[in-house]
Amino acid sequence: MIQIQHVSKTFGRFKALDDETFDVPDGQITGFVGLNGAGKTTSMRIASGVIYPDSGDVLVDGYSVIREKKKASERLAWVPELPIFELDVKAIDYFVYIAGYYGYSTSEARKLGMEMLEKVGLKGVERRKLENYSQGMKRRFALAVCLISNPQNYLFDEVLNGLDAQGIAYFRNLAADLKKEGKAVLFSSHILSEVESLADRVVFIHKGKIVKTMTMDEIRKFATPSLVLRVDKVDNNLIDDLSKFGEPTVNGDKVTVRNFNDDPSRVNSMISSRYKVYEMKLEYSSLEEVFFRIIGVENEAVRV
Numbered sequence: 320m321i322q323i324q325h326v327s328k329t330f331g332r333f334k335a336l337d338d339e340t341f342d343v344p345d346g347q348i349t350g351f352v353g354l355n356g357a358g359k360t361t362s363m364r365i366a367s368g369v370i371y372p373d374s375g376d377v378l379v380d381g382y383s384v385i386r387e388k389k390k391a392s393e394r395l396a397w398v399p400e401l402p403i404f405e406l407d408v409k410a411i412d413y414f415v416y417i418a419g420y421y422g423y424s425t426s427e428a429r430k431l432g433m434e435m436l437e438k439v440g441l442k443g444v445e446r447r448k449l450e451n452y453s454q455g456m457k458r459r460f461a462l463a464v465c466l467i468s469n470p471q472n473y474l475f476d477e478v479l480n481g482l483d484a485q486g487i488a489y490f491r492n493l494a495a496d497l498k499k500e501g502k503a504v505l506f507s508s509h510i511l512s513e514v515e516s517l518a519d520r521v522v523f524i525h526k527g528k529i530v531k532t533m534t535m536d537e538i539r540k541f542a543t544p545s546l547v548l549r550v551d552k553v554d555n556n557l558i559d560d561l562s563k564f565g566e567p568t569v570n571g572d573k574v575t576v577r578n579f580n581d582d583p584s585r586v587n588s589m590i591s592s593r594y595k596v597y598e599m600k601l602e603y604s605s606l607e608e609v610f611f612r613i614i615g616v617e618n619e620a621v622r623v
């Protein structure tokens with residue numbers, strides 16, 4: 320478990336983190352979302368011990384990253400946004416080198432390396448030099464390296480950036496495995512649909528402050544539903560009728576009524592004598608919509 324306790328950090332005169340407090344519990348995947356510059360990377364760098372807070376502390380399994388740095392670091396893996404490696408080295412040799420620091424013999428490290436590289440989809444290219452890896456392959460490699468010491472806690476900073484669909488699938492499986500093993504996982508991402516499908520809870524950060532922490536169930540309840548329906552024909556009369564219940568938009572035979580705040584059966588009784596209704600269901604708005612409502616910024620104005 321990672322506990323971020325009243326952490327503040329200033330760069331020059333700029334306050335990047337302001338009394339930040341939140342937990343990353345065991346056995347759960349915690350998503351970390353915020354606009355560019357909100358403070359996610361700074362938080363992770365402080366939690367991993369590479370920079371110090373001005374005030375506050377981070378406890379990793381109860382050990383302070385400031386006062387008990389070695390014990391805290393041993394219990395934590397961090398994949399930074401921009402992992403840096405020695406590039407003129409073959410991937411497997413680099414893995415063996417790093418594993419040596421964790422006490423693995425060369426043969427053990429090589430065996431583990433082949434397993435881990437396969438796990439992240441790098442089977443067959445283990446002997447290629449890292450300089451010949453693509454950005455996505457380097458990111459996959461960074462994920463494999465972070466698994467070497469098998470710690471209890473994980474920080475993943477924008478690891479989905481530059482990953483293709485297969486790479487994202489590997490990360491999903493990896494995160495799900497870590498969760499099953501009872502590990503604590505914090506991951507930041509701008510791909511909110513991925514956060515939505517992976518996270519058990521989400522920490523929202525805005526301008527260096529934690530503005531909300533919500534479970535995915537709470538997010539779904541918080542969201543205003545849309546009514547989605549498929550009908551045999553979409554005409555102006557239908558749109559006029561649906562406008563009484565919310566804001567309809569049309570995509571082929573699918574009509575989505577956003578900000579729907581009524582009973583679907585009332586819509587059905589109003590239109591079913593004139594239209595054949597193939598499908599009618601409530602859909603809850605995305606994490607993105609909830610995010611913008613929480614931080615109070617218009618969706619159109621800013622993108623995460």
Ligand SMILES: Nc1ncnc2c1ncn2[C@@H]1O[C@H](COP(=O)(O)OP(=O)(O)OP(=O)(O)O)[C@@H](O)[C@H]1O
Nearest residue numbers: 330331333335353354355356357358359360361362
């Ligand atoms: N070493 C530094 N020196 C000066 N300012 C910094 C430094 N590191 C971060 N900052 C500033 O602190 C703020 C938070 O940056 P941080 O990288 O933590 O944001 P982020 O939420 O990770 O953003 P992004 O989503 O763009 O990666 C930004 O305004 C950034 O410019």
